[in-house]
Amino acid sequence: MSTFGLLQIGLMLSCTTKISSLHCNHLPLQQSKVIESSLQLLDKMGEKFPRQCLGEKMFFRFPEQVLKARQKETVKVAVEEIFQNIFYIFSKNLTLAAWDGRALEQFQNGLHQQIEQVEACVIKKQTHYFWSREASRLKLKKYFQKIDCFLKDRQHSLCSWEVSRAEMRRCLQFVDKVIRRLDD
Ligand SMILES: *[C@@H]1O[C@H](CO)[C@@H](O)[C@H](O)[C@H]1NC(C)=O
16 A cells, blocks of 8 residues: 555544544444455455465464453454454565455555554553453464465465465454354
């Protein structure tokens, strides 16, 4: 995303902060919507998984246990953590991915907007959740680091991006299932 694009989002957000605080109570619903549109955009930005990349498939082992925490709050925070990590992955060199630029930008903007809005409400000082959050954060960090290194090792090649896109789809589908069970 260009700096200009980020600036635009920044400006838009500064005008909607009053509204976003209302969303704090409906976070799982909001997260569900972001996941739904992100999944659609992931499909829209490229074709089906290319045959020539089949040999490069990887198993990244998503840490499912981070979404199985007992406190809803911990799960919601883990989901935000996932959004941030996906946003970070998709801010890398996408030149060789050759995806639909418009769908890609919408995908990035959707995640970015969500991250900014939620920072204003969830990530308040909930110190008693600190330890379980830190453990989850580390597990997620490891998982996303593996993807990041995989992309780097393969110089952000077309196939490494396709493998990562498929992985992000699986990850979001799993999060989606969990979030649907969290009714507030
Ligand atoms: C991104 O990757 C392409 C193809 O490998 C390369 O030509 C380009 O210089 C890279 N851009 C950046 C900003 O690293």
